[in-house]
Amino acid sequence: MPLPKDETLIFFSKPDNALVKAICGRLIPGSPEDPGAVEAGAHQYIDHALAGYYHSQRTAYRRGLTAINAYSQSQYQKEFVELSNDQQDSVLTDMQKGTATGFESPKAPDFFNTLFQHVREGTFCDPAYHGNQNLVGWKMIGFDGAQVAHFDSHMQVGADQSERTPILTLADMEELNFPAPENGY
Amino acid sequence: MSLPKVDVVIVGCGAAGGVMAKELSTNGMKVVALDRGDFLRTRDVAQLDELRWQTRGELQEPMIKDTQVRWRPDEKTDTIGLPFLMASGIGGSTRHYTTQHWRMLPHHFKQYSENVARYGASAIPVGTGLVDWPMTYEDLAPFYDKVDEEIGISGKAGNINGTIQAGGNPFEGPRSKEYPMPPLLQSTVSRLAKPVLESLGYNPFPGPSSIATENYKGRPACTYCSFCTSYYCFIGSKGSTNVTVLPVGISSGNLEIRPNVRVIKINKDSGGGETTGVSYIDATGKEQEQPASLVILSSYTYENIRLLLYSDINKNGMVGKYFMDHHYPFVWGYFDDTVTNPSTGPWAANVAIDNFNGDNFDHTGLGFIEGGVLEALGGDLQAIAGAGVGSWAVPMPDDTPSFGEGYKQALKKYFRRIASFISQVPSLPYDANYCDLDPVVKDQIGMPVLRITYNAYENEIKACAFMQNKAENILKEMGVAKMKKAGLFTPPTTTHEVGGVRMGTDPTKSVLNKYLQSWELPNLFVVGGAVFPTYFGYNPTHTIEALAYWSADYIKTQCKPGGSLTQYF
Structure with a gap:
């Protein structure tokens, strides 16, 4: 087959x-x-x-x-x-x-x-x-992927990274625009 | 055929070379900066990809391929090859470092005299070349200030002009003002640890970092993505020299950067009294000679030593002596329930205590001198390293099956419930720890590779055990269910390797004077951790950069009419 x-x-x-x-x-x-x-x-x-x-x-x-x-x-x-x-x-x-x-x-x-x-x-x-x-690997262990930002609430005691959605990947990053240093470097 | 002569040629364009290039080019000197690796910009590498940047270590690749390092614990043992974790490229390892930026304690400049005064001469282990630094904290403080300002450091001051500041490190030396930026948001582990550290009577404070916590001189504020150590920052928040000082040098019009070249020799005049420039292999594979009035050797410790030895610049035999490193006595803790969010925020965003660093505590009866900062570890952990793969791999508890269902269940449970502590325990400068050229192994172009003879001795072993004991107590109080300890010896793979090109006051016992100027060839300067005469329990970058500003200041002064360096132009 x-x-x-x-x-x-x-x-x-x-x-x-x-x-x-x-x-x-x-x-x-x-x-x-x-x-x-x-x-x-x-x-x-x-x-x-x-x-x-x-x-x-x-x-x-x-x-x-x-x-x-x-x-x-x-x-x-x-x-x-x-x-x-x-x-x-x-x-x-x-x-x-x-x-x-x-x-x-x-x-x-x-x-x-x-x-x-x-x-x-x-x-x-x-x-x-x-x-x-x-x-499936990231969901197995509770990794939230290529997150471009986390916030204070995500670092507080009691927060759980495995509950964060959506999990992001490199493919998602391509959809986003990021800041960069103003000097061009 | 030699290229047109320039005022300054810089070998290695990382922390030290980046600062030098900026300081000298903006002073009106024509500077050429050479580096083995690429010149990348933030937009070239805006990618949160663990496999590429951390597991496979793309930034470190050119060095891994060219430069084997051989290590043996002592002269009776055969060498083995070691991985090379520093990055080459414009910005060097400041592109992928964790960004912790500590000032040395005032005590660290006087390790010999203060330990003898407090504990007696017998407290200094036999076989060490412990000395005081050739300058004091007060001498270097204005240059630490310059790093704070120009690289851009975030943190909380603990001592401003002698007044202790709540929330900062009460043990630090006096600084002239608050940090330019507030500290990073603290990791979950740090939030769990802080009340415990306070209840144990310690003085917790947020560690200083070169990560921008607000928009700083055109550099965006950190977004706490958590892909930090091993990564080129995807938005340029890290205080890497390629996004901070080097662009200032480039815009002066006096700085030319030549990436992808490999320096093979520091050249001397026929009398051997001065350097005439360097020879290198260019990006097309051709050998070039770059004459210069001044040569700044600012590669990593390993290549600084190797180039000096290979170029036969070692009349007094001191090059390679007193090689030093950190030991990392990790303790990993594992909660049953509490989630620690290890993939949230950078590694640098952590609480630290300095109660067991330097001589901040009474060593009487402990059997060792010195110590290190003790830091919580949270953040910056991705999935592959969490599964135990890569240079910053995290282990599972000792009772975890090595593979299969039980292993999988451990990963499921503990990956996001890890809480760790680490100290950075410095080795003393031992006569027995040194680097030389390997008599057998050569690299791809036929140059002998560096051979490191380095081991831990009783002082470090006892200090590491002491630190692990403190860390275990803290983690126990935090309520972890299991703990695992690292070994008490860390081989020279920490990226904190220093010494071997000692600065000092005695030309027969050091390679450089206190301005990092070669005793042998006065128009040669060596900048970087290699110049440290003794070591301290903090990450070294802040001091490396402060010393670069200090040395650059001297060079600028001595290049003015009537100065001692004008004869070389």
């Missing part, structure tokens, strides 16, 4: 995308009712980032993802995406602790850290980067 148009891949192969998506689902789990990294589209953020800003990390990703499946096979005789949630968590925990075998460059803890960093970036970045879709 083809992927939806808004999930068009520009770097990952389909199996790699499925693997990264599965990892996203364990690092910050979610469901339609209680969204996590997958619902935020963190895997799509990573796909775009590796095609652009993080292009120098492509080889590390290819080698690391291959090693994850090899380790999953060695432990459970299945690919990572076919494992149960608990089995997937144990693979990730072994990577984090450095006990997962078969990882050389990148080392297992290093690749775990890279993945977890990128998953968090993709969950909590501005949606312009293809992650944090529908602002």
